[in-house]
Amino acid sequence: MEISLTVNGTEHTTDVPDNSLLVEIIRERLNLTGTHVGCDTSQCGACTIHMNGRSVKSCTVLAGQADGADITTIEGIGTVDALHPMQEAFRENHALQCGFCTPGMIMSAIDLVEKGKPLDERSVREGLEGNLCRCTGYHNIVKAVLDAQDKM
Amino acid sequence: MYRFNYHKPDDMAAAQQMMADAEDGVYLSGGMTLIPTLKARLASPTDVIDLSGLALSGIELADDSLTIGALTLHSEVAAGNEILSLSNLALAIGDAQVRNRGTIGGSIANSDPGADYPAAVVALGATINTTAGAIGADDYFQGLFETALKPGAIVTSVTFPLPGRAAYEKFPNPASRYAVVGVMVAETNGDVRVGVTGAGPCAYRQRNFEQALADNFSVAALDGLEVDYTEFNSDIHASAEYRGHLVGVMARRAVAQII
Amino acid sequence: MTSETGIGASVKRKEDARFITGAGHYTDDINQPGQLYAVFVRSMYPRAEIRSIDVSSALAMEGVMAAYTGADLAADGIGDLPCGWMVKSKDGSDMIQPPHPPVAVSVVNYVGEPYAMVVAETLQAARDGAEAVTADFNEIPAVVDLASAHGADQIHEAVPGNQCYDWELGDREATDAAFASADHVTSLDIVNNRLIPNAMEPRAAVGMYEAATGNYTLYTTSQNPHLARLVLAAFVNVAAESKLRVVAPDVGGGFGSKIFVYAEETAVIWAAGKLARAIKWRADRSESFLADAHGRDHLTRAELALNADGTFVGLRVKTVANMGAYLSLFASSVPTYLYGTLLAGQYRTPAIYVEVQSVFTNTAPVDAYRGAGRPEATYVVERLVETAARELGKDPADIRRLNFIQPEDFPYETPVALTYDTGDYDASLKKAIELIGYDDFAERKASSEANGKKRGIGFSCYIEACGLAPSQVAISLGAGVGLFESAEVRVDVTGSVSVMTGCHSHGQGHETTFAQIVSDKLGIPFENVEVVHGDTGRSDYGLGTYGSRSLVVGGSAIVKATDKVIAKSRKIAAHMLESTEENVDFEEGTFSVTDSNQSITFPEVAFSAYVPGNYPLDELEPGLSEKAFYDPENFTYPAGAHICEVEVDPETGKVEIVNFVAVDDFGEIINPMIVAGQVHGGLAQGIGQALLEHGIYDESGQLVTGSYMDYTMPRADDMPNFVVDTTVTPCTHNPLGAKGCGEAGAIGSTAAVMNALTDALGVVDVPMPATPETVWRAMEGE
16 A cells, blocks of 8 residues: 655655554665664554654554654654754763663653653653663663753 | 555445455554554454544533543543543553553453453443444443444444542553553442453442442441452452452542542 | 763763664664565474474465475584583583574474574565464473472483583582581572563574675674674584674663574574575564573572571572573573572671572573572572571671671682672671661651551672683683683774774673773773774674673773783884883873973874884884783672662552662772663662562463563663662772672662562562562461
8 A cells, every 4th residue: 555654854655565564664664773673562662753743652553544644753853963852861861771762762751741741750750651671770761851851 | 464455434434334345354443452463463354444534533521421532542531631530541541652542442342351441431331332323331341352342333432421529540460551450439420330440351340339339438338348259350460369359459549539 | 081081980972872863773773685584483382392394385475485494404514502601510420411403303392492484575475484384293291390390201302300410519518517506597498580581672683695705794683793603603503703794783782681692593694595695583572582591590498507696607508490491502600600609698608508400491491681690699698698687686787797708808718619809898788778768767667657558678788790701710610612802902093093892782881981991091082982892803702791791801801902002102102202111101192201391192103103204113013003802810799788678558569669779889980870870770670570570481381471461571660769879899800990780780689679578578588579469468478
């Protein structure tokens, strides 16, 4: 089936099998490999992107459901020379180690802050329920999100 | 996943026709249950019919009820304040990303024993509106993944009477975050209902708790009341006996929240 | 400049730039033109004879290029996956290593064991093809229960009684005598629960073969590419070592599980050679659960003998360790030389005896997982010590202080083979006690109780042996490889530096810390130092990253190589400054003649080495690039005090960690921010073992916890903020004075949590993981 979607501001039209997942389109069709696949039960959150303004797990979205959607991936929120405040906060606070969960974690964290409710340690921890990290023990991730909150 | 044909009909008639024409069709709403099932190759439908093109989303407040469209996201219900207990319940579903895709219609149609909404449907005495007629809460949940939904029928919305007071308490599975036990206690027009999910094969009413609370709406009223856990679910996270115990604990906490 | 980016500074990481922008290159991100996709066919049975395998239907499917069985690999001379550590039993006999073909040939021994591989043009076709492979199995009842595995139905023809070895360490006679005359004996039966490592990046491999050159290239999620290359070449016979390049690119966590050479990369690189095409494989998470090496899984009877005053007089331990169905690469060493040798703990216990019987079961192979043997040892010792304190009515801190090895006792030779170089255990304990507010605990407990909750506090004063390893010690104990490390410090013409290391970074931040070391020593900007790792084509042979070895062994090799660079530079500078070496000082990147203002910078010296005009060519070769191979003199011994405070909801049994303090002695610290991060991550894993995680096989041998739906991974809301701090007694035997920090968090924490929980509940023991139901039942007195 042919689908059209806007990814990081650029429109793409592509022909994909009906049973393609959004994460496959992002990683393989569009070569945006910053979004990662970490599990097969929609729990780890490494594949988190923004779809129509909301954080979603791209491994659990079918191609047809993404048709016409506005997608932002980790590659679209900032660059090495112009980092998004959340990316900056992750670096400043050592909120990543191996980096594999990081793109998904950053995308989730941005959505969490952008929702508008003032966050504290508890609500950040609850808000990041959908993102697993095996390296950091979450301590510095929480610090980074609270830090970014002030700057976003 | 196995191969399938994906369809996105514009209206109800087209959706139902596609289902009728399909060799082995399934409806898709949020996909939070269906897509992982397909990825695991546990199902092999020939056709996946996406209902998100039908205008089935939205929250409508009437004088004494709230009607939530089947395709309304958990995050949208969570952001509402018409029935606070229901918003809190929706906020406890899955995680943030799941709530941005999962729908009430999908949850109700599927009736996972660990899903949260069924407790609210039962406790608030909701009506499930479908393309094949309306079904009352007491008739809807019938067994493990078994509902009164007619084959091929589509859930279009759920109508919740506005409760006088209600609260939901959930004890989540630490791994999946589904409900090990979830209890909603609600008093609507003088009627007390206690809806339990997670514990048994499907959501049900804990009748002896309802009677006790009807007499005396207090935490103490639930002391010493038995929960029959013989038919309860049991797995590595919680035995039937422990779930039986938790029903009481969560019910007391829900009452405490209300009072 | 040096102070902001030098040794001891919390420099922000170089590697972050690519990770936070999604520009990392993990193995699954790597795509080769025309690549094929591999999918493995895995056993549904925990134990069965393979009567026949039929791949014909798969081969007939569109897009399927090949379908291989174990017999195909064997026919091509592909060898078994080896275990690299020969452990001997009490009677002097060698451990028994059952055959371990990478892809099963005639028998399968655990659910998930691969027995065929389908290679196709698309992943979809490969999955469909894999499903079309049929096989005829003769199912055999599986041996699953660890306690009864010895003497149960024999799994491997070569292994009578399913016993791999029956090993011992220490002095049995002296220990038995100590017990016979002791005033008090504390004993515990301990189950150290099986864990599944679950690094966030699933394992993956991309294998390539170029017929025209005969060169193989393997991209693989490995913690140690050189070791993978050695095993694949010399033991598995995939290719000659010189024709095989192994690259471990960005790797998303390892925790031990990516040390080993597995079936999948073996089959992928072999098949790439057969087809002369690139082949890619990535594990689904469910495959990771089934087929990554698991961790822990011990049954232990442990006893501590004490005098009435609380002095430890003897420790006696008997452990049965699960090897799983086959021996993984280091499996035999984990419950022996990485476990038994740590049973002295921080204490002067004079008599220790440990016996470990390792057995096979029809479950996934078990091998090193963060801490590898040391968490198990710490758990035994620290649970015994805390329990003894309670039995004798002593304060848990006091009983430890009474038995600590004192600073003046070092170097201290333990009764279990190791000699600790230095330490100050009381310093860590004192700081931890202060940080957790131990003196006010009673008040907090009363407050919890007023709220209907139980509250407890627990200690764990752990020590570990890491910085793997002094080669001759390791080899004499059965290791099949040395454990030194390589370093090359290659100065560029313009004075920037590349540092090639045989270690690997998969989260540890070596690109940053190693650069700090070299930048600090050479006095050149941190930005001008590039650290190169993970590629056998670029770095000399090294042993990779695990066992908290990289800074200690890899960093020391870098120091040595850097010192050689400085030594040569000094000669060059002396020539250029028309002075002598003895009169040339080197400070902050500048060579100067003593008591004069004549000086020359390091980049100027470097330039001269490569454009040797004003240069002593008659005495010195041009160029400025030095190597070193560093073999440590001893293990290093990080140690510390972890204190955990928990609150328990008696109605549900849910345990909340309300405070966790870790005060660790890692010797000299290069980057405090990175060290704290390592501790945080380790704490989460240790807490995970105590409260959440359990790899469970049912009686028939099926893995019940086969996905994140059932295996409880720690999430952000399961963890508290951690309070971490350090004390310092520099390591005496390496140039950095460093001890390593990568595993300590996971080593010390589990016992602290369970000591706190048992304190809260007033019970002797609670099984791990202490799930809500488990705790609820413990309170009900079951």
